[in-house]
Amino acid sequence: MIQVRALTKRYGPHTAVDGLTFTAPPGAVTGFLGPNGAGKSTTMRMIVGLERPTSGTATVDGVRYADLGAPLHSVGTMLDARSVHPGRSAFRHLMAMARTHGIPRSRVEEVIGLTGLESVAGRRTGTFSLGMGQRLGIAGALLGDPGTLILDEPVNGLDPDGVLWVRHLVKELAAEGRAVLLSSHLVHELALCADRVVVIGKGRLLADAALGDPALGAGSLEDAYLRLTAGSVEYRAGAAGGGAR
């Protein structure tokens, strides 16, 4: 379970995340939505300790990430498909990750099988397509069999089969009692796989509700998203002059 409390991140005068509070509970897929630059990735990086909050807290199962005894067994993280060295094979990349936690080779082979990377595991990741990179990121997140998963744009670059696979995978992970926090720009996709959504804009919470909650208003999730973020989109095509900076 992820708990974010009054989380704030400032870079000099710029506030990237502004007093954000939400929970990603176990047994559910929490969709994390927001326009570009809303602070989704910054929030996710703070949850896993890569960045330090200016104020507020982010915890996993009640513990600050840096204080987790064996982080890979608590949280599976996929932040960016480019979080790998392009000169290393997918198998060696996962083996190096596994070795930090004494995870056996058999588990590495297992996640390679789960993500359908068997035929390319020996190839250097620099030769991978975006979709294969995404599968590798998901393989890394699953490696420690964690109770919480943080997936930043996991369906980006996946073919329709891959999108369907991720949809089933995250639902299955939640059904097993895990907490899944999933960010995406694809609102339609989130409407199909999320149980709840957290919508942010300009670093602030705009909505935190179960799908179908009246708080999101009538109409589709997309309608609700566009209405909620109307005031916090920095760039929107077709907007007259004032829309752009």
Added chain:
Amino acid sequence: MSARGRGATLPRVVAAEWTKLTSLRSTWWAALASVAVSAALTYLSANASSGDPGYDPLGDLTAGLLLTQLGPLVLGVLAGTGEFSTGGFRTTFVAVPRRWPVLAAQAAAVAGFALPVAVASVVAAVLAVLPAASSRDLPVNLTEGSTPQELAGTVLFLTGLSLFGLAVGALVRRAVPALVTVIGLTLVLPVVLTLAVEPTGTTFAEGVTPQEAAVNTITTLLPSGAGGLLVTPSDALTVPGAPDLGAVGGGLVLAAWALVPLVAAALRLRLKDVK
């Protein structure tokens, strides 16, 4: 599905860094370059000087060192910058949120890899003087005089340079600026400084100008100068105007060149965000 195991202990992180280091082609290319350059330059130098009347094959053992240095330096720099120049650091520091064990483990892995490479480079140099020595029917006795120290010193020097490269790489984080820094400090700066103060008349030790003394002191304290003291027996080399550090002192100065940037890199990791 729950937290279990002891997480990222230091031995585990060392194992992970070893896997990372040895799974990159660049690591093996740098190792190969070190051995090949050592063999080739020593062979050429030995052949060229074997015609001299007082030819001593052992005098050529360190002839290739000037460029053999490049292999361990590049090896270390690429190990230090590889994470940051590619984004691999996110994966690494999510798995090891305390961060500093990664640096310690990288140092252990690089030293553990560079040491056998350094031994192989020295063995290659020894083999490379054999043809010239046998052409003059001269014996190559490695156990006499200062030769054992020279060989062991070369191994330590090359291993130390790989750690210097790692430390600067880990601090600078980008491969090209880090390479420019380490090559500038070890290869270019000593030459530039020496050229800058061409002897101006007085050529012997007693008449060292303050300028020359300063330059000699600086070059002695640079990584290559300090490491050179490990290789060259001190009685054979008294640099006019420079402090007489001896082999141990030279080794300590080289160690400081690795340790200071490594500690700075650790502090940067501890105090700053990584993104």
